[in-house]
Amino acid sequence: DADVTQTPRNRITKTGKRIMLECSQTKGHDRMYWYRQDPGLGLRLIYYSFDVKDINKGEISDGYSVSRQAQAKFSLSLESAIPNQTALYFCATSDTGEINEQFFGPGTRLTVL
């Protein structure tokens, strides 16, 4: 079984709709992250959480919100989806060790029409 899972894997929605992307991990890591990836651009951090009670905005948090329901679960919501939020979304986790290597989920391809 995969250590970091994301649901759904693909989603097509319409402008103005609220949607939620979910991430679960079995690695036992405290730190979790949400990124988006657009063609020709690097991964951009949306939100991150270093533990259940710690939520921080990343580089591009506008239009997004998150919920850390448990150590293993971190959800990303788009309150009112718009077409420029069409992207590939990745969840990642990391341990609190020195190296901070991040482990990625398989990604969610979101299309907003």
Added chain:
Amino acid sequence: GQNIDQPTEMTATEGAIVQINCTYQTSGFNGLFWYQQHAGEAPTFLSYNVLDGLEEKGRFSSFLSRSKGYSYLLLKELQMKDSASYLCAALDSNYQLIWGAGTKLIIKP
């Protein structure tokens, strides 16, 4: 501002050697990562450097010069399965990863 620069695309021949360069400017520095990403898939960890010098791991090696803000990833004995994007990322003073846009490596027979 914080910035990572790497070439957009490179082409190499199966069996050959290729070097992918990365330069970085970050507020503070706590290490440099290389990840591999096949099309439509998640990035996977390749290497981490925090001290100057070369780290070798099988066919892949990664080099870091902190004074120059420079790193490279060296891939030897290229195989067709090495066709992928290679992402350079620097860990800043807040332990946040700053990502480059990635280098798409095309391997030709």
